[in-house]
Amino acid sequence: MLRDYLPKFLRKVLQADSGSASVEAPAILTTVEQTEAEPFTQLMPTTESTETEQIIQKIRPYSMVPDSGVEFLIKAVQSIYEQQIEGDFVECGVWRGGCAAAMKLAERSLQPHSQRLLHLFDSYEGLPPVQPIDGPMAAGWQQAVDSPWYFDNCTASLEDVQRNFSQLGLLDSEVHFYKGWFETTVPEFVKGKSERKIAILRLDGDWYESTKVCLENLYPLVSEKGIIIIDDYYAWDGCAVAVHEYLGSNGLNHRIRSIPDFSSAYIIKQAHRDA
């Protein structure tokens, strides 16, 4: 299906604006996309390996993130190992578990006996209601309950996710599930864990409040040179505002980088540029 080849944010745009559906990226995006590769992707393997393709194929039924985003995530895991960056993997906004599973599969192929933990936060009952700060497109998306891209308000139960992990052979003691709203579960997780490190923080909670609470609580745990992936930076207004607010109010100089097709953004937590 054509939809499957579209970046997630374009799919959401099409869904919210079904009257004027167009699959072409805005000119500004196609122009910028042709410029030189982002710094982080230069650090990483550039071609798709068969292994990467296999991982994407395995998790495809369990993720709405386009292949480009999953491929980037797999490369991020490889890069974390290459650079020996300490810490766990965290995803906030799991849905059916596809991206989380991709991290684990990528890790297994590199380090079969790794002790890194995978922390998975979700309500496991779908998205909270859109707020005005999330913007009119987000409101339109949440109202369009009959749309094929509504996915029952992005709902997958904890049992569904655990079954998917089990089918992929990934359900083990290193995978930790946190059921409930981020506003409760994330601050609770952080309590007493100031020494815990995060190597990859994947934020995929769509809305302003969901993104903000995760940044406020989890950013401080991210290791130096750790990677923060913000899946919805281009998709939804509130997510972008939360990122800008957090970086601005904490005086953080991090550049917001884009994966090559602009379907998501990421930050490398680095206090100072090397060059």
Ligand SMILES: C[S@@+](CC[C@H](N)C(=O)[O-])C[C@H]1O[C@@H](n2cnc3c(N)ncnc32)[C@H](O)[C@@H]1O
């Ligand atoms: C777009 S889906 C995640 C997609 C997923 N990462 C994938 O690989 O396809 C968004 C998820 O965020 C969760 N979510 C958003 N805001 C939340 C919040 N404040 N608390 C708990 N879960 C939240 C929803 O339940 C939903 O599962």
